[in-house]
Amino acid sequence: MTRKVPKTPLIAIIGATGTGKSDLAVDLAKRHNGEIVNGDAMQLYEGLPIITNKITIEEQQGIPHHLLGCIGLQEPTWVVGTFVKRAVRVIEEIRARGKLPILVGGTHYYTQSVLFHDRLAEEEDDDDQHLSDKEEDILPALEQPTDVLLKDLQKVDPVMAARWHPNDRRKIQRSLEIFIKTGRKASDVYAEQQAQKSIRIEANEKECDTSASMKYDTLLFWIHAEADSLKRRLDGRITKMLNAGLLDEVRTLHDYATDEATHGRSVDETRGIWVSIGYKEFKAYVSAMHGGTASDEELQSLKDYGIERTQIATRQYAKRQVRWIRIKLLNSLASTNNISSLYLLDGSDISGFAETVFQPAVDLTSNFLAAESMPEPSSLSSAAAEMLQPKRDYDLAANPELWTKQHCEVCDVTCVVQEQWLQHVGSKAHKKALRWRRERERGVVVPVSGS
Numbered sequence: 001m002t003r004k005v006p007k008t009p010l011i012a013i014i015g016a017t018g019t020g021k022s023d024l025a026v027d028l029a030k031r032h033n034g035e036i037v038n039g040d041a042m043q044l045y046e047g048l049p050i051i052t053n054k055i056t057i058e059e060q061q062g063i064p065h066h067l068l069g070c071i072g073l074q075e076p077t078w079v080v081g082t083f084v085k086r087a088v089r090v091i092e093e094i095r096a097r098g099k100l101p102i103l104v105g106g107t108h109y110y111t112q113s114v115l116f117h118d119r120l121a122e123e124e125d126d127d128d129q130h131l132s133d134k135e136e137d138i139l140p141a142l143e144q145p146t147d148v149l150l151k152d153l154q155k156v157d158p159v160m161a162a163r164w165h166p167n168d169r170r171k172i173q174r175s176l177e178i179f180i181k182t183g184r185k186a187s188d189v190y191a192e193q194q195a196q197k198s199i200r201i202e203a204n205e206k207e208c209d210t211s212a213s214m215k216y217d218t219l220l221f222w223i224h225a226e227a228d229s230l231k232r233r234l235d236g237r238i239t240k241m242l243n244a245g246l247l248d249e250v251r252t253l254h255d256y257a258t259d260e261a262t263h264g265r266s267v268d269e270t271r272g273i274w275v276s277i278g279y280k281e282f283k284a285y286v287s288a289m290h291g292g293t294a295s296d297e298e299l300q301s302l303k304d305y306g307i308e309r310t311q312i313a314t315r316q317y318a319k320r321q322v323r324w325i326r327i328k329l330l331n332s333l334a335s336t337n338n339i340s341s342l343y344l345l346d347g348s349d350i351s352g353f354a355e356t357v358f359q360p361a362v363d364l365t366s367n368f369l370a371a372e373s374m375p376e377p378s379s380l381s382s383a384a385a386e387m388l389q390p391k392r393d394y395d396l397a398a399n400p401e402l403w404t405k406q407h408c409e410v411c412d413v414t415c416v417v418q419e420q421w422l423q424h425v426g427s428k429a430h431k432k433a434l435r436w437r438r439e440r441e442r443g444v445v446v447p448v449s450g451s
Contacts, residue, residue, distance in 0.1 A: 003371040006217030010091065011365060012039075012111055013104040014325060015223035016318035018234045019347050020357065022055045024223060025104040026063050027358050032365055035064040035094045037087055039105025039114070044071045044078060045273045050241050051249045052276060066090045073256055077272035084113050088215070100369075108324045115214055116332060142173050142180075143268070149176055159187035162405050165416050170270060213336040219368045220341055221361050222325060224383055226348040233350070234314045238307060241278070250282045254290070277313045282306040330390040343377045344384040356381075410434050 011028060013021045025036050038044065042052040046069040049056070054068065067086060071078060078086075087103070087110075094101040105111060142149070146169040153176050154161040160175040178186040225233065253274070257267050267274060274280075285302040288294040294302070333339045343364055345357045360380065367374050378385045406421045407414045410433050415421040424430055 003373070005371040006369065008095070008216045009100060009369060010115075010216040010218045011100065011102045012115060012218055012220045013102065013223065014108055014111055014220060014321075014329070015106070015347075016225065016230060016321045017053070017106050017314065018230060018237055018318065019223040019225050020350075020353060021104050021106065021223055022059065023353075024221065024345075024357055024361055025102050026055075026059065026061055028361060028365055029063040029100070029102055030061065031362050032100050032369070033098075034100035034102045035066065035097075036060075037090050037094070037101055037103045038065060038067040039087070039103050039107055039111045041078075041083070041105075041107040041110060042273060042276045043068055043105070044083070045069065046072055048249045048252070048273065048276075050244050050246045051253075051278045052273075053237075053241075066094075073253075073273065077268075080110055080113050083110050087114050091216070106321055108321060108329060112329055112332065115216065115218055115220075116336075117213060117215060142177060143266075146172065149173060152176060153179075157185040157187055160185070163187075163416065165405075165414055167414075173270065214338060218338075218341055219365060220343065221364075222342060222344045222387075223347045223357060224322075224344050224387055225346075226383070229348040230318060231315060234318065235311050238311050238314065242307070246278055247282060247286065250279055250286050251289075253279050254283065254286045277317060278310050281309040281313060326387065326390060330388070334390060339388070340374070340377060342388065343380060344387055346381045346383045348383075410437055 011032075011034070013025050013028075015021050025034075028034055029036055040052070043054050044067060045052060048054075055065065067083075067090060091101040091103070091114075103111060103114060144152070146167060149169070149172045150161060150164075150166055153164075153172055156179050157175060161172075164171045164175070175186040178184070178189060182189070257269070257274075260267055269275070269280070282303075285299065285306050288299055288302055330339065330342070333342055343360075345360055347353060347357045349356065364374065366372075378388050405414065405416050408424060408430065411424070411430055413424055413430075415424055
């Protein structure tokens with residue numbers, strides 16, 4: 001198929017935390033006259049360069065970076081719609097200067113909302129423009145205990161209430177927030193968005209224009225690292241962050257929250273900079289340091305615990321980022337026939353980064369901009385052949401008919417999708433608990449494990 005020179009070229013770089021996305025962005029910007037747009041939600045906040053893993057001035061190598069450190073701690077958290085509006089504006093400004101915009105970051109929800117036409121994201125910012133006078137009324141309503149929030153959601157939007165796990169406070173809050181702010185059920189908004197997406201895809205297919213569902217002519221690079229390699233890299237990064245002053249930044253956040261409390265104001269620690277990895281993990285340690293009554297042994301124990309929890313949280317976050325790509329992004333690209341725009345670059349071996357990441361990306365970008373032939377994405381490496389297949393052939397969020405909530409009374413476990421339920425009832429732990437319960441009901445004395 002003959003390729004066309006892209007009219008609105010955009011390079012997007014995605015991947016798990018710690019894989020070298022910023023390094024690639026700078027390299028491409030230097031070689032292709034580009035400017036970089038930050039797509040990491042935590043790096044939007046000013047200051048706190050360590051806990052947010054911001055690229056340093058030296059590492060930027062003179063390349064302009066946008067939307068980096070642009071929100072103060074005292075400012076309202078940006079919703080995705082606000083980010084999309086600002087990012088789109090910056091991208092157009094970069095292009096007007098004759099430069100190549102390069103979007104890079106690990107908040108893949110933000111990135112995907114910039115790349116695709118997303119009415120919900122676009123409406124969110126419009127809604128929030130009129131909320132400043134209501135914010136004091138809205139926030140207390142969302143600060144109730146999770147079980148109360150779930151009951152409230154069940155009253156106004158039972159479909160979404162059935163969608164979320166009873167302990168998933170953030171998602172329950174978000175669904176309620178949409179209803180409070182817009183007066184519309186989140187389930188209706190999502191259904192309308194999905195219907196419009198289907199109409200757009202069908203119209204595009206009739207016109208043989210499969211790219212119209214995306215805002216830009218986009219080339220995506222996914223830097224991937226093998227699990228063991230990434231684990232070592234991430235654990236090492238936590239040590240470097242501690243040596244660079246991570247705990248000082250945690251103290252800064254702790255002191256800010258304490259000062260707000262003394263003035264009768266509270267901070268919402270479920271969103272924004274307050275959910276950055278490292279803050280809540282070391283919060284107990286910093287509080288104990290401020291208290292001045294903990295022993296050296298107690299302080300060391302709290303610090304060691306914070307290190308362990310930060311390492312675990314970082315690895316879990318990396319897994320969620322990859323999961324988003326393999327389910328959300330890949331299915332969106334596949335459903336719009338844009339899967340060939342995503343190239344996986346194997347960054348497992350840092351020593352070979354120039355050969356396996358930098359050079360392929362530079363060459364592919366050159367071909368993309370010149371409308372020259374491009375290789376099949378799966379042909380670049382064995383990792384690409386494996387990982388560029390969607391983890392499952394559907395996006396659960398786009399298929400309400402698959403939403404189901406089932407509770408196992410034996411194990412006291414709640415599953416919100418059929419796939420999770422089948423995994424649970426087939427697990428050794430469930431079968432063992434079921435067997436133990438049946439034996440007990442029959443009056444058989446079951447020996448305690450290890451006795």
